Amino acid sequence: MSHYQPDARGYYGPFGGAFIPEMLYPNVEELRAQYLDILADESFRQEYQQLLRDYVGRPTPLFKAERLSKHFGATIYLKREDLCHTGAHKINNTVGQILLAERLGKKRIIAETGAGQHGVATATVCALRGLECIVYMGAVDMERQKPNVARMRMLGAEVRPAVSGSQTLKDATNEAIRDWISNPTDTHYIIGSVVGPHPYPDLVARLQAVISEEMRRQLLEQAGRELPDYVVACVGGGSNAAGAFYHFLDEPAVELVAVEAAGHGVDSGKSAATTVLGRPGIIHGSRTLLMQDEHGQITEPHSISAGLDYPGIGPLHAFLADSRRARFLSITDADALQAAQLCSRLEGIIPALESAHAIAALTALPLQADDVVVLNLSGRGDKDLETYLRELHLA
Amino acid sequence: MAPNRFKTLFARKPQGLLNLYITAGYPALHDTVPLLQTLAAAGADILEIGVPFSDPLADGPVIQQTSSVALRNGMTLKLLLQELQGVREHLPDTPLLLMGYLNPVLQLGMEEFCRLASAAGIDGVILPDLPAEEYAAEYQELFRQHNLRPVFLITPQTSEARIRRLDELTDSFLYLVSGPGLTGGNQTADHGAQQAYLQRVEALNLRNPRLVGFGIADKASFDAACRHAHGAIIGSALLRALDGAADPHQAAREFVQRIIGPPIPAR
16 A cells, blocks of 8 residues: 555545535545445456547657757656646546546536636547536636637537636635535536545546546657656646646655745745645535645635646645655746747647746756656647737737 | 533523534634624524635535635634633623534644633534544543534434434533525424424433524524424524625624524505
């Protein structure tokens, strides 16, 4: 049993658990009691594998980025999650959870979304399986990620704006949880990240673990070694990082690098660098690191990237930070924008703003010429073009 | 050992109990203790003091709104507990509860919270996002030491076995969430389903009295809830009545009268 698996109550060290109101107890308990059996079930595994291959387009390539390698002075491989159907890793999770929802007999699907990638991935699988889909999205995020709002509507989902708080991912999650409280029997909540009450962090991590499973196999084929020196991924809630780290957690030779959004800078008051600014607290049903004031009120984060604009972090990542198993770095809005341009111009790949934070972090690593780095390119940047053109003065 | 004010109350008045909720620090920062006195004088039997939180997951728009006003006014858990020291001089017998989310309590420290609440003479605590299992494993002993009693929520989906477990875990009352939804919702719309649920729980012959909350907004829904329970809890509707009132105390008195006063004669 890995040190990094949650215990029976859903704890990773001191982080995790299920701090939910009684109204959610039957739904969460049903999921907790059944998720491991369903994930292990042969019919589920076959259907999941087949959809990952034929619908999502897995395995995604592991691409040796020659010009980025030259730029950073080490061998850089990009794990091309941006090539998944819908344009990001998020669909690995939604394909699994829709099959799970069917097995639980649920007819109605709700989700929260920040950048819109999880919303699109949820709307996509709901269309595929003919289930009703409602996606909650912060009103601010609807404005800054318009193409994804349009895609969700095209796919037949209803997008409901969250207008409380900072009108971003945290508030969309609040609204999704309120919907679930109000619809306690027929609805499954497809959480998009490794956050929320147990068993969600573990469920989502397991469904994203295919990323690191493929990384190991592909690296062995291409570089003759299964283990890189570094695995680098951005972290908002942390689902792509959880997937990229999963099969390396028990390999101490691999340095795991989690990249948070510094926003305007960690000391600017406009930041989303949770492991720097947060203290243990409870958000969305989980005890984790949380940005909050001295009175325990959750503070509003800031990142130019809607997918990283979250005041918490998944409990697994809080544990990885606390136990120093992973190195946490934070990257400013400005550095992420430059990295997006760099990757576009050197490799012909326009990354999502979220993934651009991971690329920018390569500068901060003490890379040696013979180091091998696998960077999880979690999503593509089409949704961010308006921001890129404006902020990089390219329009 | 201090008296169990819940027991004393339920022995004196076994039916038709009115439990009212207000958000601390609303409408104005220092309104909390004076409003509690007004509500008790007007006829409230139990009072719940809501600790405002930035992200109240189980609450509907009214309590979201009053909470954010209260936070803007400057209300904090620490300040509230300070203001409550001495509340028993004015309200010797009314059971008083603190209701709020877990995070502000944990930041203050559960032990410090219990110490200050107990010193103020608080009787019960409702923390909706503290599951009963976590309470039993971590905090039961601490609550006992400080003569505080938890109140657990049950819903139409809660199994009988679980209801009985929750009933064993406390000595206050059970909070029957009236139907699916948030505070201030329209759970009472499905009258038949609600009555069937309340009757089903009534038939379990539980140790604790049962109060019905969520969506209780007026005399009709209050009376309907009381038919198969010992009383009912009103929050959002009262807060709506206070919203923008020139004199919140007058508005509070009138609200209580509309719930428990004599029927208004037809003109």
